Amino acid sequence: MRAGLSTIQQTLTPEAASVLNNSIAEASRRNHGQTTPLHVAATLLASPSGFLRQACIKSHPNSSHPLQCRALELCFSVSLERLPTAQNLSPGHDPPISNALMAALKRAQAHQRRGCPEQQQQPLLAVKVELEQLIISILDDPSVSRVMREASFSSPAVKATIEQSLNSSSNSSAAAAASNSNSFGFGFRTPGAVPVPAPATNRNLYVNPRLQQGSIAQSGQQRNEEVKRLVDILLKKKRNPVLVGESEPEMVVRELLKRIENKEIGDGLLKNVQVIHLEKNFQDKTQTAAKIMELGGLIETRIANLDCGGVILDLGDLKWLVEQPVNFAGAGGVQQQQIVSEAGQAAVTEMGKLLARFGERSGSGGGGRVWLIGTATCETYLRCQVYHPSMETDWDLQAVPIAPRAPLPGMFPRLGTNGILSNSVESFSPLKGFPTITPTPPRRLTENLDPAQRMSCCPQCMHNYEQELAKTIPKESEISSSEFKSETTQQLLPQWLKSAKSQDVDAKTLDQTLTKDQELIFKQKSLELQKKWHYKCLHLHPVYHQPNVGSERITQPALSTMSLYNTNLLPRQHFQPKLGLNRNIGGSPQLNPNLFPSQSPGQAITPPGSPVKTDLVLGRPKSSENTPEKGHEESIKDFFGVVASEPQIKLHDLQANKLLSALDADSFKRLLKGLLEKVLTGLAKRRWHQLYQISGTNPIMVSLGARRDDGESEVNFRGKTGLDRTVEAVRRNPFSVIMLEDIDEADMLVRASIKRAMERGRLSDSHGREISLGNVIFILTANWLPDNLNFLSNGVSLDEEKLISLASGGWQLRLSLSKKTAKRHASWLQDEERSAKPKKNSGSALSFDLNETAGAEEDKADGSRNSSDLTIDHEDEHVPNNRLLTPTVSSLSRELLNSVDDNIVFKPLDFGLIRCEVSNSITKRFSPLSVIESHLKFKTRRLKRLLVGYG
């Protein structure tokens, strides 16, 4: 298929080829077995140039309403959902092109050749299928035209529109002798792909919203025009307008009604019209229908009055027709919902009758007429169409789109309350060139989780669900925001805003400008995903769903994380910077460091069948089964299982844990504090989430160092550089903590690009493709002490005793039986004084200035060691590993170190101490039994490894 694909692509213009590629990607994302014309159509519809979209709008018989296109998109997305997913498709393998699509492509080619007779002499391949031809042949596809019909579009009509524009513009361009194939022919295609908004520079983040509202105050003028349009509809078309828009359509209605009441609109029919406001009558939904009937009588009397030229019924916001109470899962809720929709149905029918009654009268010249006028958001209007399909015709409605005119009012003041100062300087670190946070996707993610529809899943599945959602959404948001851009005549996002999307404040803006109807789509998507995971979860973790059954071991950690998720999610739903911040602070006590050790074992259970997990652990596939803790636990069990009884194991576990937490708690707290600080000052919510993830699940590990695991791991990264693996990890887990291990062993390229990523917020892989860092927190670990951190460790004082013990540790290693651990261990032991420095967020490489313990000790000796790179050389003699590091590298990494948010040096002392204590206690405990020493050593190494794991 691959070969086939590439030949096909040769027959397409780059533009068309990219559409095809995107479609294939879409199909593969949805895990579909084949790429069908539907995928292509959906891609076309979503493409930024919006060519198909415009053609659709042009061709639509009734109105050129962007809403209609939304409906179309929805229909396509639904139909794509219906396609069967491929079960046995190996990941990474693109879904092959379906026969129907192949046929469409061939048709396109044929058309294209026919279209340009002058090119007949050219070899076949030279004829490239233009995007337009591709669209036309896709429109010919029966499945596509069926979907379009569902959305009340006619594919022939759209096709005709495109062909027409093709002809007309090719004529004109022929006259203009335009030979550029890009400009050849398409009146409404924007040559520069994404149109650059001209007025963009006028908007910037800090601007007083009043200015924007006001300056478009011309807005008054704009409103005038809208009112005029309404009057037109009322009088000439004799239809009932419904103003659809996000931005205060009510204002326009009010304006219109005010003018009517003031008799400012003097001409003809509207002269003596009376207005009846209905909205407040419809509070009680069950009686709406009755009220409407009464209304009939009222109107009758009013119209009977000869003065009255007619009656306008102001319906207000139509949401009362479709609004549903929050569905508190349960029979009662469902019932209520039904009542409401029945009531709505009844209201629609009654109103229809009413209109019909008076419509006839006015038709027969009998004086007064009744108009309706209402407002709705896009979402409401769409819902109306879904729930009350007959409404539009019965009520003779015409949707009047009201263009949004400015960023939503209120966002700037909110920015203000969020406070430049309340967050202190740090919150502005994004502005200082700090890497990137793009909160958009997560927000959407949270939005999707309304309380009503929040799924009940165990934390693991929840996590997986979120990840999948995250994978879906970035694409979605890209697509839809670009749609949005191409669609609104008035550009909402300033150019610089877009380019600086990474800045968190900006992203907020972005968020807010995205309109609700897009969210509708997201919501739908997420709902589907929710269902899927809920279902999976039911099967995988039945225990979770039956609270009274089940072993406590599983439910306990599960529940506790669940509650974390909930507290986490709840505030996130109404994501507002202001609220967010407060809640975060309020919520902070919830997180205590103890969660980390206590929860991890429980979390190690990965849901089988979820592909995500295996992907996560890029560096060390082995650990997907065992977290370090678990490994430790198991090894203990293995060991003790022979000699000791169950309770003893527990006891020992406890002891070890206690030891660990006592010794390591300090460093750990600092790590946590570092994270928390970031959380509080930065864009908090998400970070919280990430923290929970840290506590709840394994951080994703990317090992950049020399590979220490055995061959199996190779499969996953064959042909992938460390950088690519990092990028992939980021891509797959945009809301996670990613741990880059052994950054010091990574090559210069990797470090340089991580540094660049820190500065720019985007990480590019080895092919130059960029990916936004999203909300990833990087934790970097390295084994060496940078010399500028030496003073920290000096305080710890390396006594000889310790050095000796460390040295002996190294020796032990060599003896050890397990090759793998030994190797791994070796590196830790070699720098005896191990200092792991996790760095928070977009970390950077540590400077491995080769200062290892040996170096550090020397420092101590001469007190004022110059930290320049030159001194490194003599240390190399001590430590062969250091040869990896060249002075240039270390300078680069020092630079990196500077840009890291926080360094945490784990005190090296701990190792020796722990090992001593543990081995002592073990020896004591088991001396009666004949345990050979090597066992003990093995254990201590395990322990150390455990510690390392914490780092």
Place this chain on the structure above:
Amino acid sequence: MGIVEEAHNVKVLGSGEQVIVLSHGFGSDQSIWRYLVPHMVEDYRVILYDNMGAGTTNPEYFDFERYSTIEGFVYDLLAILEELQVKSCIFIGHSALSMVGAIASVSRPDLFSKLIMLSATPRLLNDEDYQGGMERRDVEQIFEGMRSNYEAWCQGFAPLVVGGDMDSVAVQEFSRTLFNMRPDIALSLAQVIFLTDMRHVLPLVTTPCHILQSMKDMAVPVFVSEYLHQNIGGQSIVEVMPTGGHLPQLSSPETVIPVILKHIRLDITE
């Protein structure tokens, strides 16, 4: 011209690499820099603007909520710099609103290379261990005066602040701009200016600050300059000028202008 420029009556004068932003304080507008500007246009690109609420701005744009804290003005400043695509500037502010520059520099340190604050104060009210220069009841009186008879209040307030007699040009000038403000806006502004406390911001300011101060200033005692100097996070330097009044650039331009120019030209060194 962008909406922001238009709303704030932004004027960009002169030519030069270095951008200098002049921001006025409460009760005045950009005309308060009228004596200074001619000395700068030769060497610098000077940006003048009116803070929202000044008499020269459209009262429609005055969002009482937005400007209920000083941050509203900070956003305005940043908006202007953004719109003019200023990459780096020297900010010269006056009175309590010179803190606008300080706060803006906290949020966008990249935009500000230096802050020159004339008669600046982080807080006008006295406090424990802090002599802002005014007592709470004085301020209440001011508000009351503004509420009851704005014009009369202006007539009384201007000479007090400028530190000259009623007939001096400076006083006339200031009372003109003062009276230009719509009374309700003036009151709202005054409440922000008089009651706000920005002392907690100072440690966050890392941009070099040049604090210029009249020897005798009814609104801002010399103590405040010292306080600023002590508490600003970055480098700072204080120069007390042999002038009187809160608006020395208006009342004694001959003394103030050379000082300001000097501080533009010279940086603080260790």
